[in-house]
Amino acid sequence: MLRLLEIRDILTVERLELAFQPGLNVLTGETGAGKSILLDALGLALGWGDRADLTRPGAERGEVTAQFELGPDHPARTLLAEAGLPADDALWLRRAITSDGRRTAWVNDRRASAALLRGLADSLVELHGQQDAHGLLDPARHRAMLDAFAGAAAERAATRQAWREWRDARAECDAARAEQEAAQRDAAFLRHAAAELAALAPQAGEDGALDAQRRRMQGASRIAEDVARAHAALGPEGAGGRAADALRWLDGAAMAAEGTLDDPIAALGRALDALGEAEQGIEAALGALAFDPAELEAVEERLFAIRALARKHRVAPDALAPLADEIGARLDALEDGAAGLVAREEAVRAAEARWQAASAALSARRAEAARALEDTMQAELAPLRLDRARFRVALSEAPPGPSGCDAVAFMAATNPDLPEGPLDRIASGGELSRFMLALKVCLRNANPGATLIFDEIDRGVGGATADAVGRRLADLAASAQVLVVTHAPQVAARADHHWHVAKVEANGQTTTRVGMLDADARRDEIARMLAGETVTDAARAAAAALLSG
Numbered sequence: 023m024l025r026l027l028e029i030r031d032i033l034t035v036e037r038l039e040l041a042f043q044p045g046l047n048v049l050t051g052e053t054g055a056g057k058s059i060l061l062d063a064l065g066l067a068l069g070w071g072d073r074a075d076l077t078r079p080g081a082e083r084g085e086v087t088a089q090f091e092l093g094p095d096h097p098a099r100t101l102l103a104e105a106g107l108p109a110d111d112a113l114w115l116r117r118a119i120t121s122d123g124r125r126t127a128w129v130n131d132r133r134a135s136a137a138l139l140r141g142l143a144d145s146l147v148e149l150h151g152q153q154d155a156h157g158l159l160d161p162a163r164h165r166a167m168l169d170a171f172a173g174a175a176a177e178r179a180a181t182r183q184a185w186r187e188w189r190d191a192r193a194e195c196d197a198a199r200a201e202q203e204a205a206q207r208d209a210a211f212l213r214h215a216a217a218e219l220a221a222l223a224p225q226a227g228e229d230g231a232l233d234a235q236r237r238r239m240q241g242a243s244r245i246a247e248d249v250a251r252a253h254a255a256l257g258p259e260g261a262g263g264r265a266a267d268a269l270r271w272l273d274g275a276a277m278a279a280e281g282t283l284d285d286p287i288a289a290l291g292r293a294l295d296a297l298g299e300a301e302q303g304i305e306a307a308l309g310a311l312a313f314d315p316a317e318l319e320a321v322e323e324r325l326f327a328i329r330a331l332a333r334k335h336r337v338a339p340d341a342l343a344p345l346a347d348e349i350g351a352r353l354d355a356l357e358d359g360a361a362g363l364v365a366r367e368e369a370v371r372a373a374e375a376r377w378q379a380a381s382a383a384l385s386a387r388r389a390e391a392a393r394a395l396e397d398t399m400q401a402e403l404a405p406l407r408l409d410r411a412r413f414r415v416a417l418s419e420a421p422p423g424p425s426g427c428d429a430v431a432f433m434a435a436t437n438p439d440l441p442e443g444p445l446d447r448i449a450s451g452g453e454l455s456r457f458m459l460a461l462k463v464c465l466r467n468a469n470p471g472a473t474l475i476f477d478e479i480d481r482g483v484g485g486a487t488a489d490a491v492g493r494r495l496a497d498l499a500a501s502a503q504v505l506v507v508t509h510a511p512q513v514a515a516r517a518d519h520h521w522h523v524a525k526v527e528a529n530g531q532t533t534t535r536v537g538m539l540d541a542d543a544r545r546d547e548i549a550r551m552l553a554g555e556t557v558t559d560a561a562r563a564a565a566a567a568l569l570s571g
Contacts, residue, residue, distance in 0.1 A: 023503035024147070024473045025112075026089035029063045031081035032119075034525065034534045045518030046499035049507045049536070050547055055523045056534030057507045061149070061477060064088060066125075067115045068147060069139030074123030085118040090146050096471045097145040107132055113146075115139060149475045150458045158432070158458050158465070159445055165430040167465050168415060169384075172391030177384040178425065184377035185424040191373040195366040202363055205356040212353055215335070219346040224328050229339035232325040239318045256301045265294050381426040385417075388428055392417055395464060402460035405490040407483070408453065411436045413461075432461065455479040456491065463494050466501065473503045480510040488512040511551040515568035520544045545569060 029038045034056055049057050066076060067088040077084040090113040092098055102109040108130050116128040117139070127134045129142070150158060158167070169178055205212070256262050269290045276283045332339040392415035399413040412435045420429035435442040436453050445457055459479055480491045492513040498504050499518065508514055520539045525532055539547055545565045546557060552568075553561035 023091050023471075024064075024088060024505070025091050026087070027060070027064060027067075028087040029060070029084075030086075031078040031084040032063045032066070032076050032086060033059045033078060034532050035059060035063065036078065036533050038534070038536055040521070040536055042503070042505065043519045044503050046496055046516060047503070047505045047519045047521065048514050048517035049505070049521045049523055050509070050514050050551060051523030052525075053509075055525045057523045058477070059534055060523070060536070061475065061507065064147070064475075065149075066119060067117050067139070068143035069117070069127065069136040070143065070149075074119075076119050077121045081121065083118055083120050085116065087114065087116045089114050090473075093471055098142050101138070101141050101145065102129070105129075105134070105138055107134070113142070115142070145469070145472060147473050147475060148462075148469055149477065150455075150462060150479060158461050161431055161444070164415075164432050165388075165425060165428065168388055168391055168395065168430050170467055170469070171395050171465055172387050174384060174387045174391070177380070177387050181377065181380040181384045181426050182424045184373070184380040185422075188370070188373040188377045191366070191370045195363070195370045198363050198366050202356070202360070205352060208352075209356060212349055212356070216346070216349050216353060218331060219342065219349065222327060222331060222342075224331070224339070224342040224346070226340055226343050229325065229328055229332075232321055232328070236318065236321050236325060239321065256297055262294070262297045262301060265290060265297060269294060377422070381422070384426045385428050388426075388430070389417060392430075398464045399460055402463055402494075403457075406456040406460055406494075407487045407490075408436070408456055408460070410438060411453070411457070412438070412442060413457070414442060455481055456483065456487070459491060459494055463498060466498060470502075473505065474498060475505045475507075477507045478509065479506065480508050480513050484510065484512075492516040509551065511548045511565065511568055514544075514548050514551060515565075515571070517544075520547065522547055 023044060024042050027038075027040045027042065029035045029040075031037075038060075040060075049060065051057055062073065062076065063086045067086040090098070092109070092111055092113050098113060099109040102113070110130070114128075114130050116131075118126045125136065127136060127139055129138060148158075169175075258266075269287065272283050272287050272290065276287060328339050328342065332342055335342070335345055337345055395415055396413055403409060403411050403413065414433045416431045416433045418429045418431075420427055432445055433442045434445050434448055434457060436448060440448070442448065445454065445461075455476075455478070459476070462474065476495065479495075480488050483491060488510040489512040491510065492515065495504055495506055495513060496516040506513060506517075514520060521536055522539050522543070523534065523536050526535050527533075545562060548565035548568060549557045549561035552564050
């Protein structure tokens with residue numbers, strides 16, 4: 023419920039702080055006193071309207087703060103959680119407007135968008151007036167109102183869940199179909215690529231290994247000739263043979279040299295041993311360097327084939343093996359896709375059937391509730407002097423969706439010989455107000471926890487009709503906070519809390535003041551509403567009678 027409304031520098035309000043109470047809150051005052059200003063100010067805090075001239079003349083900025091009390095299950099808590107805002111028992115909405123029309127909004131002292139304010143407003147306040155677009159006249163809300171009247175929460179939830187399952191099944195089927203169609207378009211290429219890759223059978227790391235082998239063989243061909251020459255230089259025809267001849271000659275002369283050749287002979291023997299080791303190592307190297315030129319050609323041919331195929335598919339050579347696996351999987355999917363698509367199409371049909379069953383159950387509940395609401399409305403219209411009027415809940419087909427396939431519109435005719443039409447087009451101001459009141463009485467559970475505001479809903483009625491309006495407003499206020507702007511004393515007499523709006527002129531400025539009336543002041547205000555400008559004792563007595571009744 024609305025607990026506090028604080029207004030600063032809005033139109034003719036310099037500063038007001040109104041602490042509204044549970045039950046029926048009535049605002050009265052002479053025409054032009056500024057009652058509608060309070061609604062304009064509240065509308066600013068709720069994100070409604072687009073008036074740019076709300077700032078009080080001479081002020082650079084106006085501001086409105088509204089505090090609402092939230093119950094534990096109030097739908098506003100969900101909106102706050104989705105927006106990442108704190109959700110306490112007290113919800114604060116604050117909105118400022120500058121003299122040039124720029125607006126800034128806060129929710130619980132966090133900057134917020136006007137869209138969030140309007141979303142919260144839908145769960146916080148219902149405004150019912152002759153020019154209202156935020157209450158019962160909004161056709162977009164009629165379906166939800168009928169469902170609330172029907173108590174169809176379970177059917178709505180089942181239909182919403184079935185719709186989500188049908189939507190998800192369609193999305194999966196569409197994705198599978200698109201994948202299948204793309205695979206079919208690429209089938210020839212995939213089969214050719216798979217055959218190429220299978221014929222070549224590239225292995226991970228093979229490109230590097232072949233490249234290293236090729237470089238070794240190419241290097242061997244460049245140095246093999248020099249190694250062979252070195253081998254020949256150390257062999258029997260080279261240094262090794264000459265050293266052996268020298269050793270043989272020295273051995274023949276050693277006996278006559280009497281020991282002078284012993285050291286040279288020993289050194290020459292060691293040299294021959296070293297030359298032998300070198301020759302053996304060179305022979306081993308020549309064996310390692312030996313290769314078949316045909317093998318080099320084969321290595322180069324495979325290396326070039328791998329690299330050419332990698333360039334063709336625009337991947338690295340080492341990615342060819344994974345690519346072959348991927349293409350194989352796509353071909354397998356192509357083979358299995360038809361069967362998988364059939365299964366998904368069957369899942370779509372099954373999900374659609376479940377949604378149709380849930381939607382049909384919801385439609386049946388709505389049709390039953392529509393007749394009941396029509397009967398209930400007819401019973402409410404008679405005491406409001408609308409006994410010749412007709413009310414009808416029009417059900418028509420709507421595009422399938424999470425809320426079923428029904429469009430709902432509230433239709434009415436004020437006289438039996440007139441065609442029916444939308445509420446806001448067929449009724450005069452007073453008739454429309456009474457229609458809305460009767461409808462709200464019937465739909466009192468459509469928006470639990472919301473503050474109900476009725477703007478001059480009693481316009482054009484008086485006497486017994488105004489008394490019937492007052493009684494119904496009091497009945498609504500027994501289970502919800504109700505704010506009423508009224509000129510009818512019969513309505514004001516039913517108030518739990520009576521607020522008086524007055525215009526005060528001082529120092530050339532006009533200011534709107536609002537105060538709660540005590541018992542005596544309340545009797546005098548109702549007497550003024552009965553008698554006009556001059557309040558007589560008879561008017562006071564009549565006011566006292568209304569208050570006691």
